[in-house]
Amino acid sequence: MSKTLAEKILSAKSGSDAKAGDIVIAKVDLSFVQDTTGPLTVRQFQSSGMGKLANAERTLLFIDHAAPSPNASLSNDHILLRDFSRQTGCILSEAGDGVCHQIVAEAYARPGDVVVGADSHTVTAGGLGAFATGMGSSDVAVAFGLGRTWLRVPETSKIEVTGDFQKVVGAKDLILHLIGKIGADGATYKALEFHGSTIEKMSMSGRFTIANMAVEAGAKAGLFASDQMTLNHLVNEGRGKDYKAIAADADAVYEKVIKVNAAELEPTVSKPHTVDNTALARELKGTKIQQVVIGTCTNGRLEDLAVAAGILKGKKRAPSVRLIIAPASRRVLLSAIEAGYIKEFVEAGAIILPPGCGPCLGLHQGVLGDGEVCLSTANRNFEGRMGNPRSFIYLGSPATAAASALTGEITDPREVV
Amino acid sequence: MLKGKAHKFGDGISTDHIIPGRYAHLRSNLPELAKHVLEDADINFASKVKPGDFVVGGSNFGLGSSREHAPLVIKMAGVSAILAKSVARIFFRNAINLGLPVLICDTDKISDGDKLEVDLAEGTVRDKTNGAELTFGRIPDVMLKILDEGGLIPYIQKHGDMQV
Numbered sequence: 001m002s003k004t005l006a007e008k009i010l011s012a013k014s015g016s017d018a019k020a021g022d023i024v025i026a027k028v029d030l031s032f033v034q035d036t037t038g039p040l041t042v043r044q045f046q047s048s049g050m051g052k053l054a055n056a057e058r059t060l061l062f063i064d065h066a067a068p069s070p071n072a073s074l075s076n077d078h079i080l081l082r083d084f085s086r087q088t089g090c091i092l093s094e095a096g097d098g099v100c101h102q103i104v105a106e107a108y109a110r111p112g113d114v115v116v117g118a119d120s121h122t123v124t125a126g127g128l129g130a131f132a133t134g135m136g137s138s139d140v141a142v143a144f145g146l147g148r149t150w151l152r153v154p155e156t157s158k159i160e161v162t163g164d165f166q167k168v169v170g171a172k173d174l175i176l177h178l179i180g181k182i183g184a185d186g187a188t189y190k191a192l193e194f195h196g197s198t199i200e201k202m203s204m205s206g207r208f209t210i211a212n213m214a215v216e217a218g219a220k221a222g223l224f225a226s227d228q229m230t231l232n233h234l235v236n237e238g239r240g241k242d243y244k245a246i247a248a249d250a251d252a253v254y255e256k257v258i259k260v261n262a263a264e265l266e267p268t269v270s271k272p273h274t275v276d277n278t279a280l281a282r283e284l285k286g287t288k289i290q291q292v293v294i295g296t297c298t299n300g301r302l303e304d305l306a307v308a309a310g311i312l313k314g315k316k317r318a319p320s321v322r323l324i325i326a327p328a329s330r331r332v333l334l335s336a337i338e339a340g341y342i343k344e345f346v347e348a349g350a351i352i353l354p355p356g357c358g359p360c361l362g363l364h365q366g367v368l369g370d371g372e373v374c375l376s377t378a379n380r381n382f383e384g385r386m387g388n389p390r391s392f393i394y395l396g397s398p399a400t401a402a403a404s405a406l407t408g409e410i411t412d413p414r415e416v417v
Numbered sequence: 418m419l420k421g422k423a424h425k426f427g428d429g430i431s432t433d434h435i436i437p438g439r440y441a442h443l444r445s446n447l448p449e450l451a452k453h454v455l456e457d458a459d460i461n462f463a464s465k466v467k468p469g470d471f472v473v474g475g476s477n478f479g480l481g482s483s484r485e486h487a488p489l490v491i492k493m494a495g496v497s498a499i500l501a502k503s504v505a506r507i508f509f510r511n512a513i514n515l516g517l518p519v520l521i522c523d524t525d526k527i528s529d530g531d532k533l534e535v536d537l538a539e540g541t542v543r544d545k546t547n548g549a550e551l552t553f554g555r556i557p558d559v560m561l562k563i564l565d566e567g568g569l570i571p572y573i574q575k576h577g578d579m580q581v
Contacts, residue, residue, distance in 0.1 A: 023559050023581045036441045040485060048573045073442035120483040120507055136485035136511035138569045150559055150581055185477040189506050220506055274429060361438035382433040382481060384457045
């Protein structure tokens with residue numbers, strides 16, 4: 001007993017009494033790569049001599065970062081992934097299916113699982129109670145072959161959130177606020193565990209947004225207990241049988257406890273070029289923008305699109321702004337079509353991208369020009385992130401992004417709703 | 418004993434500084450990719466780095482993406498070790514998995530261009546330019562075993578399995 005979520009999951013998966021600081025070999029329940037890390041994983045796997053996959057049905061390859069491919073080199077990388085899937089029987093998610101983290105959350109990760117992905121935002125699945133963490137290509141290649149990986153059991157910071165959010169303030173503002181407070185290395189090597197009445201009421205979409213960004217504070221995992229909300233999510237995705245109740249023990253030992261009052265939060269934005277460089281949206285009034293991106297693994301879910309549609313419906317984007325919308329998955333896109341959001345976006349002057357990572361990492365579909373400024377709902381605003389080191393990226397919520405698309409400058413969404 | 422020159426960088430050098438996403442199409446063409454190493458932090462780095470040199474960062478070196486290509490292009494540049502005040506988790510694992518040592522020490526005492534000598538076994542860095550002597554934190558045993566085999570894949574090739 002007295003275990004944090006990380007200790008509990010890693011004890012179960014290593015068959016030992018794992019405590020923070022221990023090094024364990026844990027069973028891996030799900031391992032995956034995407035199209036910019038996958039080719040190296042495949043080559044490392046092939047040269048390792050391991051031969052076959054430990055569990056082909058729980059090994060996934062995603063074509064999402066450059067989807068559809070903008071050039072021949074990346075198209076050839078995609079061919080390599082398709083060939084590997086055919087040869088080994090592992091699962092391939094094609095261009096247009098969506099972002100790996102969203103599909104893992106929809107269709108694969110289960111509470112209590114250990115998930116490793118060759119993508120730093122693998123932490124997203126922590127939103128449903130999986131110990132999910134990003135690794136590099138070699139580590140994931142070894143997880144592909146052995147079905148196990150080594151992990152240092154992390155110390156955990158408990159984030160206790162109480163109070164009701166103000167209107168149009170939500171999960172994204174909370175996680176940006178928290179990263180601003182603890183810093184981009186405030187949780188390096190640690191797990192963040194989210195608790196409190198605000199978290200208990202929070203939708204799965206919000207939980208995934210928060211878990212997704214845990215890595216922006218350096219964290220190894222961002223963890224939530226599973227509960228009725230988790231069960232509803234799994235049932236909605238047609239896999240209620242995957243539910244398992246998992247929570248930290250009441251007497252678990254935390255390295256520190258950070259309390260946040262959600263009622264005091266305001267629309268929050270990260271300024272260039274680091275995620276912890278935060279300010280309130282209202283403090284940035286007058287900052288002109290040329291591009292708005294709503295989507296990505298951070299904020300490309302149906303609930304995010306619903307918030308944006310609520311603000312954009314019947315209005316037009318500012319003439320100076322390119323408004324880009326990228327649903328996180330095919331399922332999200334279909335639901336958004338059925339809900340009428342896509343029509344509203346198009347009428348508001350938006351560009352609709354296929355489900356995938358879109359312009360987030362600077363490969364295609366919205367590379368910024370010199371001196372241009374973008375407000376994105378993504379998770380990272382590093383120099384050069386969106387394809388040009390002479391451009392500037394601000395990060396905010398779907399509400400802040402939609403409001404700013406209407407005015408052409410960074411706008412507190414409370415001004416327009 | 419590793420000997421070389423220090424190439425000093427500031428705090429928060431991200432994987433996008435080291436090898437930006439816009440070069441993802443070169444990830445299956447490593448010699449071309451490696452030409453862009455650390456380009457967004459120092460456009461001249463690739464032309465001035467010499468085999469054996471050190472990349473010296475500040476805090477939270479390598480934050481961001483899981484791309485193993487970041488330590489890979491640094492290694493391909495001939496860098497013998499990375500020294501930093503602190504290092505991001507995934508980058509740390511990736512560098513060790515490629516057989517590239519990452520040493521945590523007080524890099525404030527090192528200036529750009531200083532001549533360094535690193536003794537991995539002893540755990541010391543000597544700055545021959547200013548006379549400073551630094552010690553670095555011990556790399557966890559599990560990572561030392563991987564480093565000793567030249568990286569994770571060579572380790573698996575030799576042992577066929579993983580032990581702690």
